[in-house]
Amino acid sequence: MTKFSDFANTLQASDIAELLALTEKPEVISFAGGLPAPELFPIEEMKQVDQAIYEKEGRQAVQYGTTEGDVPLREEIAKRMKKSFFVDCEPKDIVVTTGSQQALFILSQILVNKDETIAMESPSYMGAIMAFDPVRPKYIEVPTDDKGIVPEELDAILAKDDSVRMIYVIPEFQNPTGITWPVERRKAFMDVINKYDVVVVEDDPYGEIRYDIEKLPSLKSMDTQGKVVFLGSFSKIFMPGLRLGWTIANPEIIDKFVKFKQAVDLGTSTFGQRQAAYYCQMFDMDAHIKEINALYAKRRDLMCESMKKYFPKECTFTYPQGGLFTWVTLPKELDAKELMPKCLEKDVAYVPGGIFYPNGGNGNHFRLNYSNMPEDRIVEGIKRLGEVLTEALAK
Template sequence: MEFHFLDRFQQMAPPAGGDVLKMASAPGVIPFSAGNPSAETFPLKEMEQVTKELFARQGAAALFQYGLSEGYGPLRELLQNRMVGKHGTGREFDQLMVTSGGQQVIQLFTRLMVEAGDAVIVEEPTFMGALNTFRSAGARIRPVPMEPDGMDLDRLENLLKEEKQIKFIYVITTFQNPTGFSTSMEKRKAIYQLAQKYDVMILEDNPYFELRISGEYQPPLKSLDEEGRVIFAGSLSKILSPGVRLGYAQAHKDVIARMTMLKQAGDVHSNLFFQAVAAEYFARYDLDAHISACTALYKEKRDRMLSLLEKNLPEGVTFSRPEGGLFVWLQLPEGLDGTDLAARCAQNKVAVVPGAVFLADSTQVSAGVRLNYSTPSHEQIDRGVEILAGCVREIMG
């Protein structure tokens, strides 16, 4: 049978650069391509205890029935209180809804706002899952170069002047995927002011912001929002477990109401059982202490990888030095192709993600590759960097 798919779906990139992530799970492969938190950080014993007590107290009927599309009430309240009290986000007009991962916030807001032909401004490089969501909506993706302290503001304003159908600016403000860069507070303010000046909305995707290893804390861009212009996309994947598939959106109540209707027409509601488990865990245990334990582990791994990259890579190769999150961005000298490096690494059983998959036009050449330090063991980091450096030398001749 011949299938006739919509043209815009032909533009979607395959998951994480094709077979790279599949290869990462193969025996003997060093998974620098992963986007996962370390399994060592999952609070298994605590969640086991929480689950037992929930079953004993509430019974199966309460945990396995249908729930509200906007999310389990106790979890919504706990997340809203944390965001307001700890991070300064949320005004009287804001509400919070629970989603099936942070990715669903991007998908719901895009469905709400974007028609085919509309423009979305993104950082470049940026998260491929968001790019594919925008492609699937038929959006014209307009990239702005990502600098170590955030978007190139001159290029951003030029685009805002040129384009007449911009629906929103998409930013990953803290420990960006894939670069590990964080947008400075000065640029966060400037991006918000430009959004006000040209009357566009901002989708702030911030799944890593609580995983700060070093440096000075920066509140979310949403904390600047006094008019409901910013939609905050958060996630429990990196601080609790990705398998529970829980995220959240904090936005103006009118936006949340419409996103809730779209969610109801999609998956009805996120997994109620895991929402109850997460709420009970947050109420019973010290989440900040758990996050501190996660970042202590990631500091060891990050520092180990950065030290080895510094020691082993040839001159002319640069890499980011993230203050948190999960990723390091390695940049080859101009004229070289990160896809070639990824292929050569794969031949030597090291999986890295080629930078081209993070571009608005994934057919262009990128000299970058993304490395992950949270998933591999110390031994894998040692061996993987050694192999990676050897592949870099071969690419550079």
């Protein structure tokens, strides 16, 4: 019998994972994933990009690259950070990663020891929890309202717990709730952070997917002490299958990050990096993002209007100003995980909310994604969910 590590022995398939596997059936209307709309992937343009790469660079395009990443792509990212996130940085400050998920894993490995603490919003991104779990940390869920983490609550936590090594936040169109921190909340948060020896991981994969709100300054743009690590991604604005993200941090963190990444994968796909860089040079990324935003805003509106029409009045939901998700809150007596089999019987699915809380509980929530399903299926799927919820509340 194979002997596994202590951590490997903790790994097991969850009942939620098994339920979500059923959503792969084509007849299921799935609001469960965070998938971008595939019809917006720039396939025809990418044919031209690939041809240009091979004509200009030939076999060098598929040779090994540096761990830090392809310089032309990092130059494009630096331009994007200035324009879209108000951050002045240079290619040397940037590491290209295999999606943001890899960055989350590496950061926890280099910043946190076993039984030290990671503070998070409540709720927070379940993928981050998965990435952090191998370190075997403790989690503190910082009280969070409709404007983000409550600074006074965070201050109280940091003042009495010096084991907090990392704070993980998603200030823009948070996954799973869809909420966005206003500027005043961001400033208050940074005022707290500047008092303590702690690193902030600002995860911003959705910051350019916005509908009703002007771009707000990122936490990184307010960072005067080098405490904020910024994570960006091409997955939501370009093509997720390329698995391209980036990390921006102070030189000390970048040094450790690169050394750890070398042990993990040597470097992110060199050809994929070229594809992203060439696309930015040959086509208008901003126009592409504008097209994405127009479609997603339409689908958000349709989903929210459908929930108003078909959901019981006791069920509430967020109206995000960007991103891919809305967050549904049920009456306390209902459990979203327990309702999931009934929804699957009607061929519709969501992600139960409990898994977004690292310390469990809070079963009366679920997350819905509106970016991936066409309009007719959004309406039909919400109608089916409404039938399940109405029936559950009638008991």
